[in-house]
Amino acid sequence: MASLRDAFKSKIQSLREDVDRLVAEHGDKVIGESTVAQAYGGMRGLKCMVCDTSVVSPKDGLILRGKPLSELTHLSPEETFYLLLTGDLPDAAASKDLQDELAARSTVPGYVFDTIKLQPKTSHPMAMLTMAVLALEEQSKFRARYNEGISKGDYWEPVLEDSLDLIAKMPTIAAAVYRSRYGLGDFIDRNPNLDWSANLTHMMGVPDETGTLGDLTRLYLMIHADHEGGNVSANLCHTAGSALSDSYYSVAAGLSGLAGPLHGLANQECLRFHLGIMERFGKVPSKDELKDYAWEVLNSGRVIPGFGHAVLRDTDPRYTALHEFAKKACPDAELFKLSHVMYEVIPGVLTEHGKAKNVNPNVDALSGVLLYEYGVTQPRFYTAIFGVSRALGMLAQLIVNRALKTPITRPKSVSTAWIKEQVGAK
Ligand code: HAX
Numbered sequence: 458m459a460s461l462r463d464a465f466k467s468k469i470q471s472l473r474e475d476v477d478r479l480v481a482e483h484g485d486k487v488i489g490e491s492t493v494a495q496a497y498g499g500m501r502g503l504k505c506m507v508c509d510t511s512v513v514s515p516k517d518g519l520i521l522r523g524k525p526l527s528e529l530t531h532l533s534p535e536e537t538f539y540l541l542l543t544g545d546l547p548d549a550a551a552s553k554d555l556q557d558e559l560a561a562r563s564t565v566p567g568y569v570f571d572t573i574k575l576q577p578k579t580s581h582p583m584a585m586l587t588m589a590v591l592a593l594e595e596q597s598k599f600r601a602r603y604n605e606g607i608s609k610g611d612y613w614e615p616v617l618e619d620s621l622d623l624i625a626k627m628p629t630i631a632a633a634v635y636r637s638r639y640g641l642g643d644f645i646d647r648n649p650n651l652d653w654s655a656n657l658t659h660m661m662g663v664p665d666e667t668g669t670l671g672d673l674t675r676l677y678l679m680i681h682a683d684h685e686g687g688n689v690s691a692n693l694c695h696t697a698g699s700a701l702s703d704s705y706y707s708v709a710a711g712l713s714g715l716a717g718p719l720h721g722l723a724n725q726e727c728l729r730f731h732l733g734i735m736e737r738f739g740k741v742p743s744k745d746e747l748k749d750y751a752w753e754v755l756n757s758g759r760v761i762p763g764f765g766h767a768v769l770r771d772t773d774p775r776y777t778a779l780h781e782f783a784k785k786a787c788p789d790a791e792l793f794k795l796s797h798v799m800y801e802v803i804p805g806v807l808t809e810h811g812k813a814k815n816v817n818p819n820v821d822a823l824s825g826v827l828l829y830e831y832g833v834t835q836p837r838f839y840t841a842i843f844g845v846s847r848a849l850g851m852l853a854q855l856i857v858n859r860a861l862k863t864p865i866t867r868p869k870s871v872s873t874a875w876i877k878e879q880v881g882a883k
Contacts, residue, residue: 508686518774541853562625583716594705632660683850689714728825763822775820
């Protein structure tokens, strides 16, 4: 089977022809409309962008290149990247080829480590990770080729180069952020005998005698990689990339959005929520106790982290994948038992509350619980692990868009006065 680069290259011509034909023949057909509520409401549900790497179905959740997540959780994150970019599952040779390629690109320049070390101990790991990604921008091959006058049809090639370089380095810089931020001593060298995700936990230096943290990390990095194009991180990366900002700038933009508590930071918030409950009750609370606590949170104007979703209307299959993992790996862990009580109680409370359109758990409801159980006990780091994974999806989307020569993003904003005039409001 072809290497990632050749596999993707072989598809570009037909991809371009397909889209060109679609736009030429059907460019004026309406696929959606925008309402006043959508214009003021975060453009929720507005159909005005394209993403072919994955689709999120309100009922079935994440579907990667036509395949439901539940059929893909055995994949490594690297294989997932191959699938996202090319639409095909790699065979063993293509998979090994990609592993070797990432290993060969993994060396991080010393000044990036210095940048990480210079950050104060109060910095958030997401700020440190984003800064490290920006520090790597100096190496951008796309920027260098653009300055030399590369033709538009070839943009995707150095964007792919930059993306592979960045993906290869993400575990190393994330692990360096972890060790620096939590004062854990010297950085740990990459182990050439381990794969991309195993190297993340190895370089973080978290003991993993049973190998369960390694298995969890692999699953975590697989399920968080992509969630179609409209979520905040993917959308930000896409928008920055549409201005021909290179992979480093674009991923840094996406990571900045991932750092928000309503998006990627929810895993941190969710674990803190669990720990707060354990502290308050000194045990896993009963269903009634938890119900009262949930109402206390809602009545104080806060959200219950780990529940609800902007698109999903059923339980997140990423949550289900983690739940299956936890049932096998740590059925008796106190925090897992608590998350189970939450699963039984919170949907009912949110239904009674009457606001959330989806009352079911999302991926963040369990991811932090598991990381905590297996020795990553610093919740503020969780979103950084999410960021390592989300880089795969953001970059796959970015490369596809450069291959399709997608133009600069520029929706039209309108003023409140204009809307009032349109709808005849006073
Ligand atoms: N707890 C309390 N209220 C909630 C809620 C929750 N878990 N989920 C939604 N609501 C509220 C909203 O705040 C909103 O209230 P207002 O009308 O007062 O503004 C109302 O219900 C309608 O919201 P919605 O249309 O159902 O949901 P949104 O698309 O506006 O928001 C969110 C989706 C994920 C941001 C929301 O469900 C939320 O805040 N959940 C908790 C935080 C969380 O778990 N985020 C992670 C989501 C997954 C993800 O992106 N990970 O990266």
